[in-house]
Amino acid sequence: MTEPLRIAMIGHEFMGSAHSQAWRVAPHFFDLPLRPEMAVLCGRNPERTAAAAERLGWAEAVTDWKSLLERDDVDVVDICSPGDTHAEIAVAALDAGKHVLCEKPLANTVEEAEAMAAAAERAAAKGVRAMVGFTYRRVPALSLARDLVAQGKLGRIHHVRAQYLQDWIVDPAAPLSWRLQKDKAGSGSLGDIGAHIVDAAQFILGDTVTDVCGMMETFVKERPLAAAHSGLSGTAVSDETGPVTVDDAALFLARFGGGALGSFEATRFASGRKNALRIEVNGSDGSVAFDFEDMNVLHYYHGEDADLGGFRRIVVTEPDHPYVGAWWPPGHVLGYEHAFTHQAVDFVTAIAGGTDPSPSFADGLRLQRVLAAVEASAASRTWHTV
Template structure:
């Protein structure tokens, strides 16, 4: 059996770049039983996808995603497309005997997510969802502190994910603002990360009550270019925004904790403000993606006069994943969260064990997204209905 895993990536924009870098760099830092090979990059625009393949190191390109899945040389399908394509592609790949990693949110809606998880479970293949923020060493260390009981019983979480790139009313109407393509707006785009982090750190959410708001309801049409930038179409056509610009909800957790969640792409001055604070009976922790190496920790048991948050630079060998990189204090960045995720993915393929977060995590997150949407529509508390 070959120790190489040939990758077929479908999509080549923002997340394609992040994933490709992770595959290229992971073997430099981590020793795994399987080695990634950037085999085929797929996209509809032949010229653009060829340029991306050259930049990122893929061996070949394709414009028909079905041919990538049918290729017997491809072992792993990486899906970095808009959300409405996730289900069809992932199901086809799993049924063809491929391992799959899929960008978040798992699906366009709950119905699709249920089917994806079912097919993944029956396939016997590795199926992972890309919630990369779990893989910041500081977040992993926060999980360790919680699991060891250092914070005691968890009582509250405050989670915010704030951006400001949509504040300009002239920003074009792209796929991220079309419900038929993306499912939800700020809720699924960035709020899904907060939901996943909360579930990872604290446990399952049981009930929610929410408010979703669209501030600018009509925009000039256009297309995403790279990252979070876009260009207008040459005509002056306007289109309706059909997703939320901001989402807020309260949550109850299975273990008795409560939480507040806020996601917005209209929070001026916040470029990528993914933050949480967790309060327990013995202490608290804070984390901010924009200072992702740092974890703020407070312990109630400290002596009087010294009580207060201390800042831990989670780059020491004791901190999860950190020993693969640089000496203590030599910080790592956003791209390393993907490298750490890919390391676990390849360990899972090698050991034939399913790494987390998997498609059941994607489904649980989708169940929360669905309940938040329904709560806003019905203006009432909604319980999370789990499938299995």
């Protein structure tokens, strides 16, 4: 029997559910060097947290996250709460000797991210590990795209085009949520979904964004407040409204350190698009293209195939493709939840091996600086260096 790795998770809504599924499933499909145990779930409301713990498979429910740091039966703190809580919890947990997995973006500000990266560096010197949860890089097709670039299959990289398109707040009657409030979320489309495409681009290229020129817009400036009680039909709203203090859409141009050009678009106002994370990378010898709404497929073009008229469609379900060998026979596709399982596997493996996981808090800090540069650029209408 492998040694246990006892997990405490903070937050149990959307991301908490996804992380819970990952911790439950990972040891059953992957041969892990440590055995994850879902020890404690932490939330603000005792009744809702207890119900979530029972539903999601956690052994215990608590409401005080600080109590987790004093427990010898907690090895990892998994942070799935809103962005305004990340810095305080992560720094305290790392200083207490707990490994930390923190959802993206790392923080709401560069200053918070700097404090978190410094805490992670202090902790690493003592064998304590920290990782940011950019799960899309664990989608097998995107990992395969990175492998192709790293192998030189695309030649010198010239262009990157990345989009993250959603439509969940197109309706102006959609209620004001914490994701639409800057003091809680840090930013809107830019930090919530734009962060994913920046990370995906940097991951695939093995390169970093150095300069940006952006613009941001809030299309619906006021939204109805959620009512105190919601019915079976969904979230009820009141007659009162509150200001939207984040961006609904963010677009920016970028330069990479290696010379490639990039264009990035993040919006929650793309009607009909539910979760379209798209990225295309063009090099001197070939290209790759990916769309998460068809997540098991990578489109690949090489100049040697020019006489065939375009891209070839690779179904990324072969056993030698990244992560796939642990799952189903070829052609039996994976889903959104599998990337979270792969994230858990990579984090556990790094902890057991005493290696720094990726993306690190230092990586998260670098990305936070990209987001801050885009905001500054949009405000000044000029190019900004990251």
